[in-house]
Amino acid sequence: MLRGDLATMPLTDVLQWAEAARRNVRIEIERESGLGAWMITHEREVIASSMPHVRGVLASDGTPDAPGPGLRAAAIESLLDLFLETQGRFTLRDVSESGPASSEAAVKLAVPLGFLVMEGLRQLDEWPRLASTYPDDAARLRAIGTAPDDELGAVQAAILEQARRPFGSGTPTLAEMQLVLGLSRTALLRRVDELRAIGCVEVEGALPGARDLAATLIDQAAVLVREEQFAEAAHVLRSLLASSPADTRVRRLLEQTERAHLAACYAQLAKTDVVRIARPPSSAISSADQALLDALAQKPRSVAALTLLSPLRELETLLALIRLRKKGIVEVSPA
Incomplete structure (x- = not known):
């Protein structure tokens, strides 16, 4: 404990x-x-x-x-x-x-x-902006557009449905929406902000410019992580980091994305699995794949030993190993 x-x-x-x-x-x-x-x-x-x-x-x-x-x-x-x-x-x-x-x-x-941590970090970074963008819980929420059902989460869809219904003397306030849906203020505002960003709702008194480009791209990266498209998510985050190297938020999210990707690789490979060369490559291969084959040239090795001997990072080593196995160049068997 x-x-x-x-x-x-x-x-x-x-x-x-x-x-x-x-x-x-x-x-x-x-x-x-x-x-x-x-x-x-x-x-x-x-x-x-x-x-x-x-x-x-x-x-x-x-x-x-x-x-x-x-x-x-x-x-x-x-x-x-x-x-x-x-x-x-x-x-x-x-x-x-x-x-x-x-x-x-x-x-x-x-x-x-991995997804929960990445999303939690994103919401933690976003909260100060959300709190200042929507300072008044008595502000009314109004539906002004639609979005395909497959693009909305359950919370977003519920907010949009309630925003279309007559509520007392008019459209619901943010405070009333919390009570009807059973959400905390923080949960409601983060999903209302997403709906506002795609033009589905408007909120009285909300500050203009609800989201910047970086926030939108981070949202896209979070969706890619949720769909286990880790390489694509990492590409988005590295691009953001290249333009803003001091952005610790993006750096943390990139680190978490790579951890999630690493975990997905180890779901396919056990550290004790033995790797051996099955056949020489029949065509040109990348330098990363060749580096892995060089580490296997003398004898078969376990996945754990290979990650230590390889000149590549752990994640890059595992990705190269998975690629070579798919091509039939190496074979992986339980110890």
Whole structure:
């Protein structure tokens, strides 16, 4: 069991440690407000979390054992809110020590830890801008456009649907929307901001220029990570970093994307697997692939030994290995 303060070990660090160590754990968060939350990780995924504290349209979609898109989305939003907690405490237990108690409602999820950390970091960086862009919770929200259903998440779709309905004397306020949907203020504003950016809603009194180009590109990178297109996401983030080398936000997101990519590679290759050359290449290959073959020239090696001997970075070595295996140039077998 591990305990600590979020002020000294933020949730980001806790989750990255669990991901890197491949630990199956239950992470409990104690807020200063007294409202607790927890999540359970297994094989680098969050597989269950506590029910959202606020009830509403989204949390009523399905049951914890069979959650609909709304309840799943509300539970994930609750997890993202935890990244803004800086003064609470955390407790980390192996799941063998403590899974969900029989009386606890656990929302079943399947959220990669890498994606959760990347999205949490992005929302943490975005929050000061959101708070200043939408300072008045009495501001009214109005639907002004549409978007294809497959481009909207469950929360965005629910916001847009409610914004089209008559509400009291007019369109709903931001505060009313929170109550109807059962979202925190932070969760509502981050999704309203996305809808405003694509021209689906307008908010009274919101400051102009809601999003800059970098924020839009980071959003695109987050979508690519969620779809496990890690190389494409890294390309977007490296391009941003090249134009703004001092941007620590982009640098952190790039590091997390590469960790997620590394985890995806190790899902295909065990460190103890043995790699040997099956046949010489029949055509020209890249310098990275040739460097890997040179490291195998004398004898077969384990994946772990290969990553140490290769002149390439660990991720580049694994990607080269996967490429060569697909071409039939190397074969990989269990130890």
